[in-house]
Each structure stands twice: as C-alpha cells, then as structure tokens.
Amino acid sequence: MSIVHLNTAGAGLMSPRTVEAISAFMSREATLGSYETELEYDELLNRQLYRRAARLLNTEPGTIGFFSSATEAWVSILSKLQFPKGARVWVSTSEYAANLIFFNYLKQSRGIRVEVIPATDQSPLDLDWVERNISDDLFLVSVSHIPSCCGVVNPIEALGAILRQSPALYVVDACQSLGQLTLDVQDIQCDLLTGAGRKFLCGPRGSGIAYVSPRLLSRLALNFADLHAAHTDGLINHVAVSGARVLEIAEKSFSALVGLHNALDEYAQEGAAMATEPYALLTGELKRLPQLRLLCDGYAQSGIVSFVPDGMPPQEFVARARELGLNLWAGTAAHTPLLLKDLGATHFVRASVGRRVSVHQAELALEKIRQIL
Numbered sequence: 001m002s003i004v005h006l007n008t009a010g011a012g013l014m015s016p017r018t019v020e021a022i023s024a025f026m027s028r029e030a031t032l033g034s035y036e037t038e039l040e041y042d043e044l045l046n047r048q049l050y051r052r053a054a055r056l057l058n059t060e061p062g063t064i065g066f067f068s069s070a071t072e073a074w075v076s077i078l079s080k081l082q083f084p085k086g087a088r089v090w091v092s093t094s095e096y097a098a099n100l101i102f103f104n105y106l107k108q109s110r111g112i113r114v115e116v117i118p119a120t121d122q123s124p125l126d127l128d129w130v131e132r133n134i135s136d137d138l139f140l141v142s143v144s145h146i147p148s149c150c151g152v153v154n155p156i157e158a159l160g161a162i163l164r165q166s167p168a169l170y171v172v173d174a175c176q177s178l179g180q181l182t183l184d185v186q187d188i189q190c191d192l193l194t195g196a197g198r199k200f201l202c203g204p205r206g207s208g209i210a211y212v213s214p215r216l217l218s219r220l221a222l223n224f225a226d227l228h229a230a231h232t233d234g235l236i237n238h239v240a241v242s243g244a245r246v247l248e249i250a251e252k253s254f255s256a257l258v259g260l261h262n263a264l265d266e267y268a269q270e271g272a273a274m275a276t277e278p279y280a281l282l283t284g285e286l287k288r289l290p291q292l293r294l295l296c297d298g299y300a301q302s303g304i305v306s307f308v309p310d311g312m313p314p315q316e317f318v319a320r321a322r323e324l325g326l327n328l329w330a331g332t333a334a335h336t337p338l339l340l341k342d343l344g345a346t347h348f349v350r351a352s353v354g355r356r357v358s359v360h361q362a363e364l365a366l367e368k369i370r371q372i373l
Contacts, residue, residue, distance in 0.1 A: 151301030
C-alpha cells in the first residue's frame with residue numbers, strides 16, 4: 001500500500017539518497033572503525049556541513065553549531081545565559097511548551113517576569129503592542145516562528161525590525177519553519193535561531209541546527225567546553241575553538257550529520273519553495289467539510305493544517321487514517337498551551353505538507369479523510 005505522508009511536522013521522509021549517505025557511513029564504520037571513518041569524512045563533517053548550513057541561513061560558518069535536536073540546542077545555549085534577577089522576558093502565544101518550562105524554572109531561580117505578547121484578530125503578534133511596551137529593561141524576546149499545533153506564521157522579520165532599537169536579545173524557535181520557509185538571520189535580526197533536521201528539511205532524527213550571533217555568544221557564561229574545543233593541564237582550562245562550535249558536545253551522531261548534510265544539499269538544489277498548491281488544495285477542501293473544525297483559521301498559515309473532528313477522538317481518527325495509508329498526527333494542545341488555551345479539546349488532528357507532496361497525494365489524502373468521516 002502506498003503511503004501518503006502528511007506528518008512532516010513530526011518527521012519528514014528522508015530521500016533514498018539521504019538514507020544511502022547514512023548507510024554508507026555506517027557500513028564504513030562497521031568495516032573500518034568509527035574513529036577512522038570520522039577521519040575519512042573530516043572535510044564533510046568539519047567544513048562542508050557548516051558552510052552548507054551557513055548558506056541556508058545567510059550567515060558565516062562560525063555562527064553555526066550542531067546538536068542532537070532543536071530543543072537541545074535551544075535549552076543548552078540559553079542555559080549558559082546569565083538572566084538578571086527579575087529580568088523581563090517576552091514570549092509569543094505560539095511558544096512551544098518546552099520553552100515555557102525552561103522559563104518557568106527561571107521564574108523560580110531568578111525571579112524573571114514572563115509576559116506574553118498579545119495577538120490580534122489579524123496577527124498572532126500584536127506589533128503595535130510591542131512598539132508601545134518596548135523598554136530598555138526588556139532582557140529577552142522568544143518567539144516560535146510556526147507553532148507545533150498549526151501553521152500560524154509569526155512575523156519574525158517585522159518583530160526583529162522593532163527590536164533593533166532595544167538591547168533585548170531576540171530568540172527564534174524555527175523548528176517548524178526550517179526547511180519550509182526561507183530563513184535569513186540578517187533579515188530576522190535575531191541572536192539565536194534553532195531548528196530540527198528531521199522535519200521539513202527531511203533529514204534524520206538526532207540532528208539539530210543553531211545559529212548563534214556574536215553578540216549572544218559574547219554574553220554566554222561558558223561553564224563547559226568539550227574536548228573538541230578545549231584542553232586542560234588539570235588546573236587551567238584552555239579553550240581553543242572560537243564561534244558557536246564551542247557550545248557543541250564532541251561526541252555526536254556523525255551518521256546523522258552526514259545524512260543532514262545530504263538533506264541540506266537536496267534542499268538547496270530543490271529550492272526553498274514549498275508545495276503551495278497541494279497545501280492550498282488540502283486546506284481549502286478541509287474548510288468545506290462541516291464535520292471538521294480547523295484551528296486558528298483566522299491567521300495566515302503555512303505547511304501545517306490542524307482540525308478537530310466531530311464525534312470522533314483525534315487519536316482514533318489518526319489510527320483509522322493510518323490503516324488507509326495516510327499518515328496524520330494526533331497533536332496535543334499541551335504542546336502549545338498559550339495559543340490553544342481556549343481550544344476546548346486536549347487533542348486535534350495535524351496534517352503537514354512537505355515540499356515533496358504532490359497535488360495527487362493531497363487529493364488521495366482528502367479521499368481518505370472523507371472516507372473516515
């Protein structure tokens with residue numbers, strides 16, 4: 001049975017070439033040895049990969065770091081930032097729950113004050129409110145570009161233009177937009193941007209990317225540097241690596257990074273354009289189905305469309321879809337609690353369209369959804 005995969009927001013399907021790149025590395029490890037294979041791939045792992053990711057985000061290779069996930073990158077980097085006691089922090093309504101958990105711990109340890117940037121009927125970020133309330137005591141602003149629950153797109157470039165007049169640090173969680181939308185950190189004017197390799201980039205699990213601005217890097221309290229970046233005589237530490245790589249852990253899944261490199265290459269070759277026609281077809285037809293209630297339908301969205309079906313738990317809906325060869329996901333409102341606090345349901349069905357989904361596949365998906373209803 002042919003599978004229609006509409007769960008790219010969970011994990012995209014790797015291409016045969018990406019799978020082959022990973023398999024070739026692992027086969028070489030099995031015959032030659034892991035350390036020896038790492039040396040053979042030195043140019044790819046230590047230079048080409050950083051250059052490719054830097055081109056993707058329009059930055060320099062020295063500002064790029066690799067981690068096992070977007071969450072690991074976000075948390076491990078911000079954990080090295082010294083938050084002043086009582087610091088003001090702004091978050092978006094789209095904020096991922098793990099990010100909010102991090103800030104809640106800082107409330108306990110540093111007494112930070114977390115304020116939510118309100119939304120309007122037209123935008124998930126009220127930029128007029130931002131302009132009215134911005135002040136010099138604002139320490140950090142955190143925004144999830146696209147939430148995990150639906151395709152709402154936050155205006156991160158417009159927000160960055162306003163924040164340029166503020167000393168506040170600007171953090172963007174691009175987990176659901178990396179590989180889906182064009183991301184230029186010069187236009188966004190952010191200090192940190194993190195994303196996952198496994199989602200819309202269609203790379204492997206176990207890979208995450210971070211852009212770290214020189215301004216943020218200079219303000220991080222480096223409480224550890226691994227052996228790829230530092231050495232010690234037992235008494236004094238000597239850090240020999242500059243740039244974002246000093247934030248990495250030396251031991252990585254190198255096979256995942258080889259796969260990520262190939263996925264980045266494919267993304268560059270195929271272009272950043274999403275399959276907008278299949279997505280428009282899917283969302284347009286889902287709106288016409290009276291048995292479904294679409295989430296956040298008043299906002300412009302991209303890549304992800306989510307709905308609550310009448311008379312059927314989302315988990316059952318997703319299970320029945322999988323039996324028909326359609327991959328969807330039962331999302332949970334707890335992952336985006338601020339945006340979905342008035343949802344009235346704990347779960348919903350999420351469909352996400354990667355760039356390789358065709359119009360024909362979108363039509364097949366709609367047939368299967370109608371069959372379930």
